[in-house]
Amino acid sequence: MGENTVLGPQISRRTFMALSGLAGGCAALTGCSPKSPSKKEETSDKSFSPDAVTWSSCHVNCGSRCPLKVFVKDGTVVRIGNDNEGSDVFGPGEIYQMRSCVRGRTNRQRIYNDTRIQKPLRRVPGTKRGEGKYEEISWDEAISDIASTMKEIKEEYGNDAFYIQYGTGQLGGTVSKSWHPDKTMFARLMNLYGGYLRHYCDYSTGQITWELPLFNGDAWSNNEVTDLVNSKNIFLFGNNPANTRMSGSAMMYLITQVRQQNPDARIVVVDPHLSDTAVGVANQWVPIRPGTDVALVAGMIQHLLSAGKLDRDFIKEKFVGFFSDSFMEDVKAAEPKDASFMGFDKDGKLSIDQDMSYEAYLNGTGAYAGSGKKTPEWAATITGVPAATIRELADLYVDGPTATIQGWGPQRHSNGGNNTRSIALIAAITKNVGISGGGTGAREATGGVAYKVKTAIPTFPEKNSVDVCVSFFDWYRAIEDYRSMNDATWGVRHINEKGKTLYADEPGSITLKAPIKFIWNYASNVMMGQHADINECLRIYNLPDEKDSGVRMIVTVDCYLTPTALISDIILPGTTSFEEDDICTGGTAWTGFVCCESAAIKPLFEAKPVYEICTLIADKLGLKDEFTEGKSQLDWVKWSYEQGVEAGDDLPATFEEFKEKGLFKQTDTHDPAIAKQDKIATPSGKYEVFSKQAYNLSKQWDLTLGGYVPDDGRDQITGLPTYYDHFEGYNDPLRSEYPFQLIGHHGKTRTHSSYGNVAWMSSVAPQQCWINEKDAAALGIEQDDQVIVSTERGRTQLSAKVTQRIMPGVVSIPQGAWYDPASRDAATLGDKSVLDKGGCISVLTSMRPTPISKGNGVHSNLCKIEKA
Numbered sequence: 001m002g003e004n005t006v007l008g009p010q011i012s013r014r015t016f017m018a019l020s021g022l023a024g025g026c027a028a029l030t031g032c033s034p035k036s037p038s039k040k041e042e043t044s045d046k047s048f049s050p051d052a053v054t055w056s057s058c059h060v061n062c063g064s065r066c067p068l069k070v071f072v073k074d075g076t077v078v079r080i081g082n083d084n085e086g087s088d089v090f091g092p093g094e095i096y097q098m099r100s101c102v103r104g105r106t107n108r109q110r111i112y113n114d115t116r117i118q119k120p121l122r123r124v125p126g127t128k129r130g131e132g133k134y135e136e137i138s139w140d141e142a143i144s145d146i147a148s149t150m151k152e153i154k155e156e157y158g159n160d161a162f163y164i165q166y167g168t169g170q171l172g173g174t175v176s177k178s179w180h181p182d183k184t185m186f187a188r189l190m191n192l193y194g195g196y197l198r199h200y201c202d203y204s205t206g207q208i209t210w211e212l213p214l215f216n217g218d219a220w221s222n223n224e225v226t227d228l229v230n231s232k233n234i235f236l237f238g239n240n241p242a243n244t245r246m247s248g249s250a251m252m253y254l255i256t257q258v259r260q261q262n263p264d265a266r267i268v269v270v271d272p273h274l275s276d277t278a279v280g281v282a283n284q285w286v287p288i289r290p291g292t293d294v295a296l297v298a299g300m301i302q303h304l305l306s307a308g309k310l311d312r313d314f315i316k317e318k319f320v321g322f323f324s325d326s327f328m329e330d331v332k333a334a335e336p337k338d339a340s341f342m343g344f345d346k347d348g349k350l351s352i353d354q355d356m357s358y359e360a361y362l363n364g365t366g367a368y369a370g371s372g373k374k375t376p377e378w379a380a381t382i383t384g385v386p387a388a389t390i391r392e393l394a395d396l397y398v399d400g401p402t403a404t405i406q407g408w409g410p411q412r413h414s415n416g417g418n419n420t421r422s423i424a425l426i427a428a429i430t431k432n433v434g435i436s437g438g439g440t441g442a443r444e445a446t447g448g449v450a451y452k453v454k455t456a457i458p459t460f461p462e463k464n465s466v467d468v469c470v471s472f473f474d475w476y477r478a479i480e481d482y483r484s485m486n487d488a489t490w491g492v493r494h495i496n497e498k499g500k501t502l503y504a505d506e507p508g509s510i511t512l513k514a515p516i517k518f519i520w521n522y523a524s525n526v527m528m529g530q531h532a533d534i535n536e537c538l539r540i541y542n543l544p545d546e547k548d549s550g551v552r553m554i555v556t557v558d559c560y561l562t563p564t565a566l567i568s569d570i571i572l573p574g575t576t577s578f579e580e581d582d583i584c585t586g587g588t589a590w591t592g593f594v595c596c597e598s599a600a601i602k603p604l605f606e607a608k609p610v611y612e613i614c615t616l617i618a619d620k621l622g623l624k625d626e627f628t629e630g631k632s633q634l635d636w637v638k639w640s641y642e643q644g645v646e647a648g649d650d651l652p653a654t655f656e657e658f659k660e661k662g663l664f665k666q667t668d669t670h671d672p673a674i675a676k677q678d679k680i681a682t683p684s685g686k687y688e689v690f691s692k693q694a695y696n697l698s699k700q701w702d703l704t705l706g707g708y709v710p711d712d713g714r715d716q717i718t719g720l721p722t723y724y725d726h727f728e729g730y731n732d733p734l735r736s737e738y739p740f741q742l743i744g745h746h747g748k749t750r751t752h753s754s755y756g757n758v759a760w761m762s763s764v765a766p767q768q769c770w771i772n773e774k775d776a777a778a779l780g781i782e783q784d785d786q787v788i789v790s791t792e793r794g795r796t797q798l799s800a801k802v803t804q805r806i807m808p809g810v811v812s813i814p815q816g817a818w819y820d821p822a823s824r825d826a827a828t829l830g831d832k833s834v835l836d837k838g839g840c841i842s843v844l845t846s847m848r849p850t851p852i853s854k855g856n857g858v859h860s861n862l863c864k865i866e867k868a
């Protein structure tokens with residue numbers, strides 16, 4: 001077994017075009033054998049005659065899961081097409097084409113990629129995690145090693161020491177599913193084995209999930225996007241569907257249609273960068289400093305209130321904590337009644353005796369007085385939006401109907417909870433909720449007519465003996481110091497047999513029982529890419545394996561040698577979706593679909609589907625029969641189809657016919673749904689501008705997280721959604737040293753880090769740091785110059801995109817680029833001075849969790865930039 005030093009996934013970006021010459025190249029690929037033709041398809045190119053055309057889907061996490069048509073010749077995928085069947089007309093009853101985006105169509109370069117993992121690999125003993133030194137081992141050795149370590153850890157620590165990492169590379173699969181982790185095959189196996197430590201929430205919606213409900217009990221509902229044809233004004237706060245919802249049936253397509261059908265609507269995009277969405281459909285771009293939407297909204301409401309443009313009676317009836325004169329009454333109604341709410345005050349100790357109303361806040365009085373009146377002029381100094389524009393925007397809200405849609409950029413900040421609450425506040429207080437053309441301020445609803453086939457195999461959560469869970473973002477702490485983690489420090493929660501998370505009724509009472517010793521990463525690049533602060537991660541992964549800290553085994557199942565693979569102890573080669581059978585559903589706005597996916601080719605190299613991998617481990621743990629229930633992967637696909645038919649899906653009578661045709665779509669003619677919010681799931685049953693839940697937390701919780709962060713006031717929990725000088729925000733004193741606010745928008749060439757190894761994509765739009773022309777000129781930076789961006793946590797190098805499309809003082813590095821350190825030398829691994837050459841923003845971001853949600857505020861960063 002030769003030692004194989006792996007330098008990093010980006011070492012050589014030779015495209016597979018070179019590798020293949022495709023038909024002839026097949027013999028070189030282990031396990032690749034010709035597939036018998038299933039059907040022939042005519043294409044516009046008459047000379048092109050594939051042996052077979054099968055259906056697959058794009059399983060990555062952009063949310064769309066587009067069906068893909070796979071053309072196979074001589075056992076090799078020679079072309080990837082998309083759904084080109086059905087109508088292309090927007091409207092009720094039309095069955096759209098579920099067209100993929102351009103990324104989906106590059107999948108040949110993902111299947112035949114030179115970063116593919118070919119055989120199981122083991123970290124060379126004695127080397128550090130991240131050095132990248134591996135030796136090839138057999139499948140049997142790999143599985144035995146994993147199973148024996150699992151037994152050892154269970155014996156020593158119990159099931160609490162096992163963790164399934166967040167991972168969304170296979171989000172669209174059913175048997176192959178990687179997200180939600182609790183619905184995966186490894187979760188099924190672990191539950192049969194006694195359970196594992198679960199996490200709540202996700203990297204997408206860390207703050208909005210828990211903190212929008214503080215205001216209105218509801219993080220998700222909004223009017224169906226098709227209702228935007230009835231809007232007079234449409235506000236998109238930090239929402240960029242031109243990048244994030246790119247499929248031919250998704251939000252971007254729909255809003256383009258809305259633009260055409262409702263040409264008089266005024267579309268306003270509030271975003272620090274002039275996004276492709278703003279370019280494509282907006283009438284107005286409002287550049288805003290990152291993390292300051294909360295101040296913008298305060299300025300808008302102050303203007304409306306002082307101009308007498310708000311309906312005071314309506315607010316008195318429906319809102320809690322707005323007006324000074326009713327504040328004390330309101331607060332009583334807003335008291336959390338039990339531990340199903342946050343901040344339950346069992347002994348009734350946390351009373352309030354001063355005015356903390358929003359009105360007082362706007363007037364610059366009371367407990368949250370802050371810095372004077374919250375006039376549009378005040379807001380302008382914080383947001384960078386001119387006061388006149390703030391007044392004008394506010395006036396649009398009372399000249400509606402006005403729709404409000406927030407993307408998840410505003411909440412992915414260190415003060416993201418307050419941003420998310422405010423955006424919903426402006427929608428509700430201007431009476432735009434519950435009406436056609438209006439909306440709640442949550443993300444758009446795109447309610448497709450879904451099929452009922454099962455999209456997850458049972459995983460037996462009721463067998464999980466571990467009854468506590470951590471935030472998705474905080475697993476790293478449980479490697480190093482699990483004893484410091486409880487509900488009041490790190491937001492640890494109970495989790496019941498149904499998977500529902502519960503808060504503490506006694507602050508500090510929910511604790512962890514063991515350190516994390518075993519991590520399963522399947523289709524995840526979180527640990528060295530999508531989390532934060534890569535250098536700090538490297539330190540934590542290399543802590544010695546001691547009784548109370550240090551991880552013992554990290555297993556990664558991926559198709560590619562990603563940065564995360566290179567910190568793993570065992571790396572297992574996984575199949576791509578094109579090498580296994582599965583079933584995938586999806587669809588947005590009216591059209592729903594189900595795709596029965598057939599393996600287009602045999603697994604390349606020694607790759608195996610995750611179901612087979614988990615079956616092998618189950619066998620070693622003596623759980624094979626319970627795990628498989630005697631079913632093959634295809635049997636589970638059939639099971640899913642049968643569940644759908646039983647529940648009423650209109651699908652062919654036999655599984656064979658279902659599999660042969662592959663793609664099914666359905667629709668109806670429903671009117672666009674309007675989110676009513678008749679019943680508001682807050683303690684008072686009203687909109688809580690002042691949240692007693694949040695206020696109580698501010699008294700109950702320890703914002704130093706048990707001493708992990710200093711008590712520097714840069715994290716706050718506030719009863720009202722107020723603007724404060726948040727961690728690495730615009731007013732953080734650190735800005736004198738690190739003058740730029742750095743965000744990381746979701747770019748077009750990748751879905752997170754997926755597709756990051758596709759040369760076609762990076763050739764279209766290379767990884768670049770967006771910087772305003774004026775800032776660039778001041779720094780002597782010209783278009784395409786190499787720059788080094790640094791924060792207190794690390795340094796990365798990439799080229800500059802010098803543009804007017806980002807506001808001065810703000811820069812953005814599209815998130816998801818692959819970490820590619822200048823050195824993997826053991827002596828300097830994790831050192832902040834080590835330069836990342838991949839343009840990976842996660843070298844720069846912080847792991848400091850957000851105050852309430854304990855999630856990822858990774859769009860809040862202060863950085864400096866220099867010419868390389």
Ligand SMILES: Nc1nc2c(c(=O)[nH]1)N[C@H]1C(S)=C(S)[C@@H](COP(=O)(O)OP(=O)(O)OC[C@H]3O[C@@H](n4cnc5c(=O)[nH]c(N)nc54)[C@H](O)[C@@H]3O)O[C@H]1N2
Nearest residue numbers: 062204238240243244270290291407408409745746751752
């Ligand atoms: N192409 C592509 N599509 C994707 C993904 C991908 O990686 N690539 N990822 C998918 C996933 S999993 C998710 S969760 C979604 C992510 O969807 P989002 O979270 O909505 O995407 P972001 O790009 O982070 O943020 C959206 C916009 O918010 C802006 N923004 C940042 N900070 C602020 C702020 O403080 N205020 C305001 N008003 N705007 C702000 C950004 O500039 C950006 O244009 O996208 C999905 N779709």
Ligand SMILES: Nc1nc2c(c(=O)[nH]1)N[C@H]1C(S)=C(S)[C@@H](COP(=O)(O)OP(=O)(O)OC[C@H]3O[C@@H](n4cnc5c(=O)[nH]c(N)nc54)[C@H](O)[C@@H]3O)O[C@H]1N2
Nearest residue numbers: 167168169203204523524525526530558574752753754815
């Ligand atoms: N700084 C910053 N960080 C962020 C964000 C941000 O906005 N800014 N966004 C966050 C968000 S919203 C999310 S959802 C997360 C996403 O974070 P991740 O879930 O880690 O998403 P990906 O980076 O796409 O990684 C998916 C992994 O799956 C692998 N994979 C893909 N297809 C297959 C397959 O068929 N089989 C197997 N076995 N593996 C496969 C890929 O190679 C890749 O390693 O990132 C978060 N991180």
Ligand code: SF4
Nearest residue numbers: 058062065066101104
């Ligand atoms: S990346 Fe998203 S939009 Fe593009 S093909 Fe895949 S699922 Fe569809």
Ligand SMILES: [Mo]
Nearest residue numbers: 061203204205
């Ligand atoms: Mo996400």
